[in-house]
Amino acid sequence: MAFTSSIFLFVFFPICLLGFFLAHAVEKVGSVFKKLRLSDLFLVGIGLIFYGWASFDGIFWMVGMIFLVFLLGKLIEKVPQKTPARLLAVLCSVLVVTLALIYFKYTGFLVTTINQIFSFSLSVKSIAAPLGVSFITFSAISYFVDIYRQDAKAGNLLDAALYLSFFPKVISGPIALWKDFSVQICWADRKLDTENFLWGLNRMILGFAKKVILADVFGLLISQISGNMSGGIDIITAWGMAFLYMLQIYYDFSGYSDIALGLSALFGIRLKENFCFPYLSQSIGEFWRRWHISLGTWFREYIYIPLGGNRKGKNRTFVNLFIVFLVTGIWHGAGWNYILWGVINGVFSVLERMSKNKTWYQKTPAVIKWAVTMSIVLLSWQVFRLSSMSEIGQYFQILFGVVHFDTVNFTWQYYFDLRMVFLMIVGTVGAILPGLSPVQNCWNRISKNKAVFCISQVLLLGLGVLAVMFMINSTYSPFIYFQY
Incomplete structure (x- = not known):
């Protein structure tokens, strides 16, 4: 269900x-x-x-x-x-x-x-x-x-x-x-008070909206593009689909987590946060401290620390770190794409750990670190998404212009209309802006105002109604992580 x-x-x-x-x-x-x-x-x-x-x-x-x-x-x-x-x-x-x-x-x-x-x-x-x-x-x-x-x-x-x-x-x-x-x-x-109950309902609405308004819409377009790939695909569409999946998997899984956290709160049980704006990360290591936090905590507690963690020297630390990411890939699914995805994250995490004390790394501007990290995340998500190594190879050749199609039945203008571009902008802003410290500090100050509180509740209610309308008018789309 x-x-x-x-x-x-x-x-x-x-x-x-x-x-x-x-x-x-x-x-x-x-x-x-x-x-x-x-x-x-x-x-x-x-x-x-x-x-x-x-x-x-x-x-x-x-x-x-x-x-x-x-x-x-x-x-x-x-x-x-x-x-x-x-x-x-x-x-x-x-x-x-x-x-x-x-x-x-x-x-x-x-x-x-x-x-x-x-x-x-x-x-x-x-x-x-x-x-x-x-x-x-x-x-x-x-x-x-x-x-x-x-x-x-x-x-x-x-x-x-x-x-x-x-x-x-x-x-x-x-x-x-x-x-x-x-x-x-x-x-x-356990906390079964009005404040906790309202927090749970609000969190559920937010997660519900993430899933049906954004993730499902992005997923539907990805399915359409994938279904038409036999008729050719241009490079802009290929990169657009990659970016769509980056947004889809975030809003799908963080939306599920929001609903789970909200539901739990209604019954007096608080589960720990599972996402903390991962697309603000400036390194792969930071990304995994912000993405699927509960899984990262589990691996740290029951694999990384028992292996020795960082207590047995640098080389052993690098090996332990790589093992954790390799097992992470295997845990996600029985396929070479998942193993490769784990290896990619493991290699870059080790390289970052080796470089973090280097002068050149410390002097690298934050925006460059962020851009490199997001590029790695974007491309590695495609390895995660595609089920076979041949599909991965073919898709990456299209992404980087190695393979061209003489004729393309549907170009990027067909897929990325104004509505879709608007939703992608909303998704991008929503994944980044609320996680910025100035925005969070500002919200913490003004949210205590009763008028702001009432307005936010009305807006959330409207968002919930909009999400229900999307749900009723769309086909069922299971959460991505149901298969894991």
Whole structure:
């Protein structure tokens, strides 16, 4: 079930709010009802329905995963601290869920690669990966490792179920670490006030608008251009499509994250920010501190630091950094394009780390660093977008004028009309301007004014109505990160 579907917006969402607050009201009647944790039970139940909406079989997989993670977490906790047995317990637990991820997501890719390298003819049947398997697996690993490190205690079965099945984040994140999520399970640490509720609704509206007004429109044009490429494509259209995808993937995924953050806030749980204006970055390293922040945090906590981080010398730091980006590429999908994309980001991150103390690098103007970084991001997104190496090669030849078409059925004037150019300008300004310090400081000052607050709420309401109109008049477009 997509957040931007009519069934979610007009049926599922109202039922969720009504059921949750009704259960919470019953909990206040007496301590018996509070101990039953009716509101959390409701969230788990509604989370399973939300997850199973795409595939009923998915509910059984999720329930099995919950029981497995709960039992393994209890096992880790019961083993004495600082013993080889405890380390073995956590390693085996991580291995179990990781092997499940590999089986569902990478079996076909691995078999195909082996057949190509060794000229084998191994066959494998198509395996349908559970929805959000990568995000759920990473949550499970966080659960195990945080218990092992004593950053958090193992929860009871309901705690584990709520953590894994919490529907705002279950399919595409943000990835909440168990040590951060567990402290909010206690009602004393939840915020169910008017201010928090309004913040959640506003954030949902903003994310909804990002997705249906900008990301979906950009995605539709990209699909049209791709479908007409057999009839030729001019270089301006090629670069325009590259820029469109750069905007689409940002507004699609940050829009999803905004909705997830807003939804979570309505239920008294605050997830950490997942985006912080990444297209303002002046280096690839900074870009990844601003883009998909929850994933970067997970890799730092559970891969980069265990590998030694930056504590074992420069060369080891470079290797650890490259490994993290290589695994990042592999995590995104079973394909050589994702691996290449990870390698590109890893190489430039290492080069930046090697150069950051050099005089020439420090004296390079910020605008030059920004332009170079955005060029790398723009081009690497095309590697991410295209599924095969041959497509990548052909597209880059078109981008840089190596390949020309004698005839082009549809030129750039056909695709990039005034409406599309206007939306691209809006998208560009929206991705950059609000993140500038002077703009943020100005907003922090004036937003406290009651008149400004009222005007902003009216504008947000109008934006929400406009987004609903776009949704009703457009075809369904799933979030890009649903496939990961």
